Amino acid sequence: MLRLILMRHAKSDWNHIGTADHDRPLNKRGRRSATALGVWLRAQGHIPDEVLCSSAERTGQTLMGLQIDPTPPTRFIRALYLAEPRIMIETLHEATGVCVLMIGHNHGICELANLLVESPPAHARFADYPTGATLVCDFDVGSWTEVDWHQGRVVDFIVPRELTD
Incomplete structure (x- = not known):
């Protein structure tokens, strides 16, 4: 079984x-949200062993605000910037970890989440x-190359406002 943590960047x-646009940083609320998401990930036991991250500043x-320790192998990938x-x-499909965190942007990340899950939360x-x-979802496959649309089983879904307000 493989686990994906699919995260949209915090507020820029x-x-x-x-x-x-590629160089826009997070705002104060975004930095606070990233920290809260990191606390939540640790509390839930959703700790990635690999990170695939858009190359954008935000x-x-x-990712830095999540304070994942130890820092997993991370690839900053230009192709994930505003990706479809x-x-x-x-x-x-190129991932090698068992629990992979992917950080990207809307609209693509929203569409990806909807396409990956069997049924939405x-x-x-x-x-x-x-x-x-x-979104945290599990796939009953042995390799990321086997992941396809509508296979993911939702484990968790959260938005920062639930953690910071």
């Missing part, structure tokens, strides 16, 4: 005029996958 800062800062679901699953925010939204 739009106040950096002239900053390229995804890297989200097909690119994301192709990247996932009964959560009002799953359909729009807000910043920081995190």
Whole structure:
């Protein structure tokens, strides 16, 4: 069995005029959310042994805010920046860990989540996958290359507002 933690980056800062989208950092709320998500992941026992992360500044800062210890092998992948679901699953097929954390962007990450699960969780925010939204799902396969659409069994789903408000 393999486990995927699929996370949208935390809230980014739009106040950096002239900053390229790829280089936008997290805002204060985003940094707080990333920390809360890290605490939640540890409390639930969802500890990745590999990370596939978009190369954008805000995804890297989200990962750093999770404070995963020990730091798992991490690949910052330009192709995951604003990626479509097909690119994301192709990247996932290259994973080698048993529990993989993938951090990306909407709209692709929302579409990927919906395409991967057998049935969506009964959560009002799953359909729009807000910043920081995190899905944990299991796949009854032996290799990431075997993962395909509608195979994932939802284990958990959370949004940062449930942790910080």
